[in-house]
Amino acid sequence: MNTRSSHSIKYPHLPRPHGRTLDLGARHIVWVWLTLVLVLVASACGPATPSSPPMALPISYIAADDFAPPDPRWARFDTEASAVYALAGELYLEDRGQGTSVYTPLIGEKHVDIDVTVDVRHVQGSVNNWIGVLCRQQDEQNYYLLAISADGYYLILEAVDGETTPLVGPEYSEEIRSGKAENHLRALCKGTSLSLWVNGELLTVTSDRTLQEAGNVALFADAVERGEIVVVAFDNFVLAEP
Helix, strand or coil, X not given: CCXXXXXXXXXXXXXXXXXXXEEHHHCCEECCHHHHHHHHHHHCCCCCCXXXXXXXXXXXXXXXXXXXXXXXXXXXXXXXXXXXXXXXXXXXXXXXXXXXXXXXXXXXXXXXXXXXXXXXXXXXXXXXXXXXXXXXXXXXXXXXXXXXXXXXXXXXXXXXXXXXEEEEEEEECCCCCCCCCEEEEEEEEECCEEEEEECCXXXXXXXXXXXXXXXXXXXXXXXXXXXXXXXXXXXXXEEECC
């Protein structure tokens, strides 16, 4: 697997059903180290706490954010290739079509088992995209991705030493609201089990024993085709113990 730098991942080609091709081979994740250093400094002063949580929080919750304003531990930046920024009570991830995916971790939260719920919304650009959650992220070459797309597909993917393998999908589901409709996403990583829900319905569950160490939790977005942009918004994030 070729990488363009120590901070990028090159994905394999993954065929979609119905003859459509999902070209993740042109995608890679951008990491902005300077921004993360600044975020870590900010986090030393204590994370922001939403003044009025928009949802009932489970007893086992670890962190919650309605992004009004966002917890300062989220990495935020603005580059030619991508951006992460807060706007009107949502956290926006923007892939600007330069062949780079974008993700933002919640700095300081490393876990083996997580139960994440978050509202996701496609704002602009290609519906041929991925929107989701990374769990057990050790670095840019080792993680799990649990994601849906704005054209109705879902995916669970494993990355190990830069080599990525789809564990489930891409598969189509009518449970996923297409276009710019909001979807409620739930990603569960517990032991060897990886599960993905949308709008309260279980899409898939699979098992994998490869990544079993505590890692980062991150939000992720990707416009599949190079030259296409995608802007997505996240809201009502809750990180809990399973």
